[in-house]
Amino acid sequence: MKTSNRSCPPCRSWASRRTSRTRFSEFSPQEARNERLLTALTIDQALDARDAFAKALYSSLFAWLVARINHIVYKGSKRTSAISILDIFGFEDFKENSFEQLCINYANEHLQCYFNMHIFKLEQQEYAKEKIPWQNITYTDNQPIIHLLSKKPVGILHLLDDESNFPRATDFSFLEKCHYNHALNELYSRPRLNGPEFGVRHFAGQVWYNVEGFLDKNRDTLRTDVVDLLISSSIPVRYL
Known part of the structure; x- marks a missing residue:
């Protein structure tokens, strides 16, 4: 079944140029006097950037799924952005709590x-x-x-x-x-x-x-260069 970019489920791997992915994961861009400088990230900074990216992507994916499910199952004319699912959390107390x-x-x-x-x-x-x-x-x-x-x-x-x-x-x-x-x-x-x-x-x-x-x-900040990378993606993740 063929679908347009806007209606295609954004669950496939996002993709762009390899150089862009490498810079996203290893460097942070800095603007100074019309110059663009790339500063190397520490391992912790790179991991934080990765985690923020993953959270933003899957948060948008979940919102997209909710909207699609509501569109399919709702019979009225009024739109809503919620579905009635009760998720009972389990109380957590580990050796290390964060x-x-x-x-x-x-x-x-x-x-x-x-x-x-x-x-x-x-x-x-x-x-x-x-x-x-x-x-x-x-x-x-x-x-x-x-x-x-x-x-x-x-x-x-x-x-x-x-x-x-x-x-x-x-x-x-x-x-x-x-x-x-x-x-x-x-x-x-x-x-x-x-x-x-x-x-x-x-x-x-x-x-x-x-x-x-x-x-x-x-x-949990999402860097602007990460947003730019998503926009340049050849996969319709940009429509999330």
């Missing part, structure tokens, strides 16, 4: 809060409204944990976003701001030794997070 585990566990906290609200609080309110005999059920409200992680202006994730916008900020300056703002919070823990980590007492238990790499992972 930014990814913090994001997953933050999502779990919201799921737990939703569960508490609808199974305990709202259900009991409905029983009381209908004057149905019931025995009060006590439960632990995890809203304070969500506030610790995301409440403006000093929630951990907001502090991370703020630090990510400062060129001279480091993972350790982010950690120091977390310690400064949350040292008195019983849900937050500082390490006994002066290590690069902090602890959060989640609803499922205590988790320690190593902050090394937090800022780079949160920025």
